[in-house]
Amino acid sequence: MERNPLPHQKIVYVCLNEREAGPCCAAKGSTDIHALLKEAVKTRGLNTKIRVSRSGCMGRCGNGPNVLVFPDGVWYSGVCPDDVETILGEVLQGIA
Numbered sequence: 244m245e246r247n248p249l250p251h252q253k254i255v256y257v258c259l260n261e262r263e264a265g266p267c268c269a270a271k272g273s274t275d276i277h278a279l280l281k282e283a284v285k286t287r288g289l290n291t292k293i294r295v296s297r298s299g300c301m302g303r304c305g306n307g308p309n310v311l312v313f314p315d316g317v318w319y320s321g322v323c324p325d326d327v328e329t330i331l332g333e334v335l336q337g338i339a
């Protein structure tokens with residue numbers, strides 16, 4: 244095992260979990276949110292500083308789509324495509 248520093252300044256986790264029954268983030272459009280966030284980060288050339296990553300269920304399925312920003316400790320729920328720029332603006336705070 245190797246122990247290393249984090250390779251990115253921030254990681255944005257987007258829940259892409261999909262369930263056959265019951266509420267889930269994927270059914271509420273989280274795949275689009277994930278794609279939009281990835282594209283926005285890439286367009287700004289921030290891929291080496293900010294990682295947009297897919298996550299499994301984060302336990303708040305009824306409130307999705309859910310997005311978690313590490314290490315900020317910020318949790319967004321009920322995210323829609325129009326929220327992506329607002330989220331990214333907040334994620335960019337503190338990026339060197």
Ligand code: FES
Pocket residue numbers: 258259260261266267268269299300301302303304305307309
């Ligand atoms: S399906 Fe996204 S939090 Fe459970």
